Amino acid sequence: MLRFAFGGLAANKVRSFLTMLGVLIGVASVILLLAVGNGSSTAVKNSITSLGTNSLTVSSMGARGAAGSTVKKLTVDDAKALASATDAPSIKSVAPVVTTSAAALYGNISYTPGSIIGTYPAYFETANQKVAKGDYFSNDDVLNSRKVAVIGSTTASQLFDTEDPVGKKITIGGTPFTVLGVLQTKGSTGFNDPDDVVIAPLPTVQNAFTGFGSVNQILVQATSADTTTAAQSDITRILMGTHAISDPSKVDFRISNQTSLLTARESTTKTFTVLLGAVAAISLLVGGIGITNIMLVTVTERTREIGIRKALGAPKGVILGQFLTESTLLSVIGAGLGVAVGIFGSHFSIVGIKPVVIPESVLGAFAIAVAIGLFFGSYPANRAASLRPIEALRHE
Amino acid sequence: MSSQKPPVIQIRRVTKSYGHGDATVHALRGPDDPVTGAPLGVNLDIEQGDFVAVMGSSGSGKSTLMNILGCLDVPTAGRYLLDGIDVGHLDEGQLSLVRNRKIGFIFQSFNLVPRTTALAQVELPLAYAGVRSAERRRRALAALDMVGLTERAGHKPNELSGGQQQRVAVARALVTAPAMLLADEPTGNLDSRSTEEVLSIIDNLNATGRTIVLITHEDEVAHHAKRVIRLVDGAIIHDVRQAPVNGLPPALLELVGVRA
Ligand SMILES: Nc1ncnc2c1ncn2[C@@H]1O[C@H](COP(=O)(O)OP(=O)(O)OP(=O)(O)O)[C@@H](O)[C@H]1O
Ligand SMILES: [Mg+2]
Numbered sequence: 001m002l003r004f005a006f007g008g009l010a011a012n013k014v015r016s017f018l019t020m021l022g023v024l025i026g027v028a029s030v031i032l033l034l035a036v037g038n039g040s041s042t043a044v045k046n047s048i049t050s051l052g053t054n055s056l057t058v059s060s061m062g063a064r065g066a067a068g069s070t071v072k073k074l075t076v077d078d079a080k081a082l083a084s085a086t087d088a089p090s091i092k093s094v095a096p097v098v099t100t101s102a103a104a105l106y107g108n109i110s111y112t113p114g115s116i117i118g119t120y121p122a123y124f125e126t127a128n129q130k131v132a133k134g135d136y137f138s139n140d141d142v143l144n145s146r147k148v149a150v151i152g153s154t155t156a157s158q159l160f161d162t163e164d165p166v167g168k169k170i171t172i173g174g175t176p177f178t179v180l181g182v183l184q185t186k187g188s189t190g191f192n193d194p195d196d197v198v199i200a201p202l203p204t205v206q207n208a209f210t211g212f213g214s215v216n217q218i219l220v221q222a223t224s225a226d227t228t229t230a231a232q233s234d235i236t237r238i239l240m241g242t243h244a245i246s247d248p249s250k251v252d253f254r255i256s257n258q259t260s261l262l263t264a265r266e267s268t269t270k271t272f273t274v275l276l277g278a279v280a281a282i283s284l285l286v287g288g289i290g291i292t293n294i295m296l297v298t299v300t301e302r303t304r305e306i307g308i309r310k311a312l313g314a315p316k317g318v319i320l321g322q323f324l325t326e327s328t329l330l331s332v333i334g335a336g337l338g339v340a341v342g343i344f345g346s347h348f349s350i351v352g353i354k355p356v357v358i359p360e361s362v363l364g365a366f367a368i369a370v371a372i373g374l375f376f377g378s379y380p381a382n383r384a385a386s387l388r389p390i391e392a393l394r395h396e
Numbered sequence: 397m398s399s400q401k402p403p404v405i406q407i408r409r410v411t412k413s414y415g416h417g418d419a420t421v422h423a424l425r426g427p428d429d430p431v432t433g434a435p436l437g438v439n440l441d442i443e444q445g446d447f448v449a450v451m452g453s454s455g456s457g458k459s460t461l462m463n464i465l466g467c468l469d470v471p472t473a474g475r476y477l478l479d480g481i482d483v484g485h486l487d488e489g490q491l492s493l494v495r496n497r498k499i500g501f502i503f504q505s506f507n508l509v510p511r512t513t514a515l516a517q518v519e520l521p522l523a524y525a526g527v528r529s530a531e532r533r534r535r536a537l538a539a540l541d542m543v544g545l546t547e548r549a550g551h552k553p554n555e556l557s558g559g560q561q562q563r564v565a566v567a568r569a570l571v572t573a574p575a576m577l578l579a580d581e582p583t584g585n586l587d588s589r590s591t592e593e594v595l596s597i598i599d600n601l602n603a604t605g606r607t608i609v610l611i612t613h614e615d616e617v618a619h620h621a622k623r624v625i626r627l628v629d630g631a632i633i634h635d636v637r638q639a640p641v642n643g644l645p646p647a648l649l650e651l652v653g654v655r656a
Contacts, residue, residue: 314492314524
């Protein structure tokens with residue numbers, strides 16, 4: 001029976017190949033697109049852990065939503081109040097942050113890093129930034145406003161290429177900074193590059209760029225992931241004190257939890273995965289319709305042959321079996337190649353996302369493709385097998 | 397006719413028509429009812445072991461009758477009893493068994509399976525009967541040998557001449573050793589020598605007790621039969637017996653007669 005089926009397929013190689021191609025593309029795209037979706041949500045998950053799950057970001061609300069009331073910006077004093085509070089045991093460390101942007105010069109190379117951050121050493125731990133080479137700057141550097149910096153790996157490779165940046169001087173906005181260390185690569189999440197930064201002591205950056213007024217953010221590290229909620233209420237209470245606000249609904253700052261932020265982003269990528277999956281499923285269905293179409297053509301073409309076989313006493317089951325075997329063979333080979341292509345394709349990163357194959361999607365896509373072959377093949381096969389011999393023989 | 401066995405084929409008031417209304421073609425109609433003028437249908441009994449030649453002009457309904465006898469088509473009206481069983485009551489599966497086991501059919505237009513070697517063609521009915529592959533091959537080769545095509549066993553239909561294709565079709569009909577052989581102009585495409593060969597095969601089959609129904613336009617072929625039926629416009633108008641049912645077919649009798 002298998003030999004008959006192979007013979008039938010071989011008799012029309014181009015047609016069989018194109019049909020298989022339809023199934024192949026369907027299966028491969030299901031596997032690949034789901035892998036891309038899965039890969040991007042894995043990347044988000046990784047960046048949640050890399051950010052540190054117990055960090056909180058306090059930022060100013062700005063002028064908006066505070067009509068009539070004066071909005072106090074966040075200041076270094078706010079940060080000091082948080083750090084020195086004795087009745088806030090859930091707060092582990094505090095780092096005020098100013099962010100700016102400027103071009104950095106090394107020799108005759110000019111490069112504008114994603115951001116220039118002025119902060120305290122506590123920032124490194126809170127933001128889960130570790131140095132790979134050299135050292136962090138110290139509290140002493142902050143107190144003395146030393147012109148030192150730690151740079152991210154992307155910035156390092158842009159400015160220094162293969163040179164060792166540690167100890168070299170780069171000029172940012174006219175101020176020369178000595179590079180103390182290079183951060184470990186965190187890897188892009190596909191949205192922004194956390195490795196494209198220059199981190200320097202807060203007063204140095206304020207002095208050179210932002211002035212000594214407000215800060216952009218205050219990064220707070222809670223003692224553990226479980227105490228972030230307690231830390232959040234502590235921060236609210238203390239800052240309401242320093243900003244002299246009595247009504248909790250009128251606070252002029254916002255505390256965001258990195259985890260919740262990224263969880264939201266993760267759910268976005270889930271939706272994205274589902275959408276990709278739907279698109280892929282449609283192409284699989286189209287592949288299935290291709291099989292039906294081809295089997296219908298094949299059956300029509302071979303109606304006379306079916307008539308001869310029936311006249312020789314072929315039972316309905318045998319005819320049915322022959323055509324079903326053919327269509328199943330088409331879909332099995334197509335799906336098998338599709339799995340191979342899908343898995344092969346997932347070794348390449350696509351739009352900056354490293355696909356991660358979901359094993360269930362491989363099995364599922366294969367099973368669905370084969371089921372489609374059986375299901376859609378059975379209609380033409382059944383039609384062929386039910387013909388009366390003489391009708392089939394008369395067919396032109 | 398004093399036969400103790402019931403006829404192997406009994407058809408009663410069988411009609412077959414195609415199309416509707418004014419365009420209706422009565423391919424089989426039998427005599428008309430003298431009162432109403434409606435077709436009464438064809439009645440025909442064929443004894444076991446008989447050798448019947450069906451003659452008639454083109455379009456007279458010979459193939460139509462044959463297709464009904466071979467269970468390839470169903471009559472518009474009337475009953476067909478094969479070995480006493482009403483074929484109209486059989487289901488799909490039983491019909492395919494009947495076609496496979498009881499009937500060997502030779503088509504007017506060969507009807508070989510395309511892209512399939514002569515040997516595989518002849519093996520087909522055996523395969524559907526569930527015969528094992530070694531046995532199948534042995535019997536198929538024997539049947540091909542009988543029609544003188546042993547050297548052409550590996551050829552496909554498009555590599556065979558018309559006569560050779562015809563003989564493959566004959567071998568395919570013989571290979572299951574059916575009790576009944578239905579042949580729609582089996583010698584229509586053969587030269588006189590091949591015709592004699594095929595006919596002698598058929599004569600021998602009849603001599604071993606098989607029932608033969610054969611359509612032909614040629615009188616020489618019809619001489620081989622024990623009984624000749626003539627169709628005109630879907631009705632039997634002549635039914636002549638040339639030799640007794642229980643005996644050798646005329647051609648073999650002549651041979652014996654010459655020797656005696
Ligand atoms: N499927 C069909 N549809 C319509 N008419 C048909 C069909 N099959 C046969 N006929 C008609 O029935 C009549 C009998 O046809 P049949 O094939 O039995 O002729 P025949 O006696 O075998 O002729 P020949 O000697 O040429 O083979 C013809 O008039 C033919 O046109
Ligand atoms: Mg005919």
